[in-house]
Amino acid sequence: MSTTVLSARALSVLLGDWRHHSGTLAQALADRVRLLVLDGRIALGARLPAERQLADHEGVSRTTVAAAYARLRELGYLVSRRGSGSVTALPAGDAPAFDVVDRPDMLDFSKATLPALPAVVDAAAAAVARLPQHLGLAGFDLYGLDEVRQAIADRFTARGLPTSADEIMVTLGAQRAIALIAQALVGRGDRVLVENPSYPHALEAFSSAGARLVGVPVSTEHGWDDEAFEQLLPRSAPCLAYLMPDLHNPTSATMPAAQRERVAALADRHGTRIVVDETMVDLAFDPATVQVPMASCSPRIITVGSVGKSIWGGIRLGWIRADRETIGELARARPAGDLGSPTLEQLLLSELLQRFDGLVAERTAQLRAGEQLLRALLSERFPEWRLPEVDGGLVLWTNLGRPVASEFALLARAEGVQLGAGPRFSIDGAFERYLRLPFCYPETLTRRAVDAMERAWERLGPARADVPDDDALVTTVV
Ligand SMILES: Cc1ncc(COP(=O)(O)O)c(C=O)c1O
Incomplete structure (x- = not known):
């Protein structure tokens, strides 16, 4: 089987601004790679760059990259193949217990799909x-x-x-x-x-x-x-x-x-x-x-x-x-x-x-109700998030107020909901402050997803003082 080789440069584009994280640098790097594998943005079986190359490219120590790769190996996201270096994988069913297990009842809120109109x-x-x-x-x-x-x-x-x-x-x-x-x-x-x-x-x-x-x-x-x-x-x-x-x-x-x-x-x-x-x-x-x-x-x-x-x-x-x-x-x-x-x-x-006009009216009435419900739940549970005003569509492009979307998405996954973190929608790994949240699911699923997000947000903990506020970034980085 031929192996995709990911250069340090290519991986760096996918990684985006991965350093904003509540844990160590190594954990942050490992978590970002993990999300990229889970999201399908890094193919399974792709060879990651050598530790030294990635360390040089990202301006971190080789020890940091080595620790991140070791963690990914421990969790089953990286395997060492003779002659092929470290290649990406998904954890096997009998992998040691870890905090991100795909649950059978996983809700997929990373997609914005709709049930059929009757x-x-x-x-x-x-x-x-x-x-x-x-x-x-x-x-x-x-x-x-x-x-x-x-x-x-x-x-x-x-x-x-x-x-x-x-x-x-x-x-x-x-x-x-x-x-x-x-x-x-x-x-x-x-x-x-x-x-x-x-x-x-x-x-x-x-x-x-x-x-x-x-x-x-x-x-x-x-x-x-x-x-x-x-x-x-x-x-x-x-x-x-x-x-x-x-x-x-x-x-x-x-x-x-x-x-x-x-x-x-x-x-x-x-x-x-x-x-x-x-x-x-x-x-x-x-x-x-x-x-x-x-x-x-x-x-x-x-x-x-x-x-x-x-x-x-x-x-x-x-x-x-x-x-x-x-x-x-x-x-x-x-x-x-x-x-x-x-x-x-x-x-x-x-x-x-x-009968298209009638069907569209039925669909948009459903979506309007879904949007009101999601907005009300998010405003109540996450008052610090910024919700956009929308005239339609399927999703709220939600600003979390701090660049933690990938880390949050991993925690949410462990709580049973898969989320579309901002970088998934980016050409350069940016939008770490954003989540794309769909309002097109039935009420019971929306409520379950918001409950899971609340638990994950709790696990994420409070904002770190050394992470700059995004508004400050917007005004200083033109
Ligand atoms: C903006 C946009 N374009 C195209 C598509 C694909 O549409 P279709 O389901 O018709 O293939 C989607 C589906 O999510 C979409 O969101």
């Missing part, structure tokens, strides 16, 4: 009833059934962006759409502008295509920074910019109309194609706040969408909207990754799109 059952029955008409054909296709492409195009038109069916491709969810765009339009070594923080699996798709990621900051309070676009687009000349202007994941920020115009004009001027991910757009609490699609700002913009959040992720379908030429280019590249979208699921999607 209407899926009737729609599926109607789709099955129509299936016989299609059984003589292949059962899958690269572009999508005409009726489905037309229904998706009609939704764009209704939102203020005239669209025809041949500008639409039905894909296997938004994720495959993003991966296909990356595979077809990004060359090895090309730069891709992404928001920082961003949706991790899109970052992985662009990185897998060989892209070098360039981050533009986005925050719940301040949204997107015009100046960052003005500096980065000419300087980095990215081939693509992947943006989520509608209920951005994870901050839930929405880009104002005037800024969309400015960013699109700037991107056109510098030859950068914008890929807009609209996966969250239907999750606005108030439909009146939904903007005209950003693609109305430029014919070069490619838009990705999905019903994975609005209706159910189990319908593995989404779409791409682009000019006909780009749709053709993507269709030619598609078979290398998948051969097309299945007919039965498309018939189901077609049924659901006919």
Whole structure:
């Protein structure tokens, strides 16, 4: 088996600012590596850099790194292989007892997935009833059934962006759409502008295509920074910019109309194609706040969408909207990754799109209630945390007030809840002060997760006086 070799530099990017921790430096380093392995950000079987190299790179003593590696070995996260150095692993079932055991009742709050809307059952029955008409054909296709492409195009038109069916491709969810765009339009070594923080699996798709990621900051309070676009687009000349202007994941920020115009004009001027991910757009609490699609700002913009959040992720379908030429280019590249979208699921999607507005209203009512509940519980139990105001979406990008998200996530795991710590959403290991907390789970699960978080927060202990307050950092590090 070939081993991935992690250089000290590559590990350092993943580690981010790991020193903020209530324990020793060695514990802090071991905990950060542990979380990276558990999160899948360091592959299993990857070889970690030699102790001396990592120590030099991180500016710590070799003893610190040796102690961290020893702890990881003790816990089962690192094994020594003759000729391969120290490689990452997961603890075996019979590993010595330690404080982070995956429990069978583990709640996964690191994901923001939703149960299906009940209407899926009737729609599926109607789709099955129509299936016989299609059984003589292949059962899958690269572009999508005409009726489905037309229904998706009609939704764009209704939102203020005239669209025809041949500008639409039905894909296997938004994720495959993003991966296909990356595979077809990004060359090895090309730069891709992404928001920082961003949706991790899109970052992985662009990185897998060989892209070098360039981050533009986005925050719940301040949204997107015009100046960052003005500096980065000419300087980095990215081939693509992947943006989520509608209920951005994870901050839930929405880009104002005037800024969309400015960013699109700037991107056109510098030859950068914008890929807009609209996966969250239907999750606005108030439909009146939904903007005209950003693609109305430029014919070069490619838009990705999905019903994975609005209706159910189990319908593995989404779409791409682009000019006909780009749709053709993507269709030619598609078979290398998948051969097309299945007919039965498309018939189901077609049924659901006919009653889409009612379904979205049902979904957003659920989410609004979920947001109120999570906000109330967090405000009561963690008064020091800062909760953003959101207009929709699935998550609260919560500021813990101190850079302890990774350490807290490990403690929470031991208490039975898996959390999305800020660095998971970062291109450079930053956002140690943030947690992405979903409000899309049923009340009993949300309450259980908050109880577990409360126990973990208690175990974390009070803030250390020598860790600078994040606001102080913001004002001094420009
Ligand atoms: C921003 C964003 N884009 C794309 C996806 C993937 O969507 P799909 O389930 O349609 O593949 C997700 C799923 O979480 C997402 O949050």
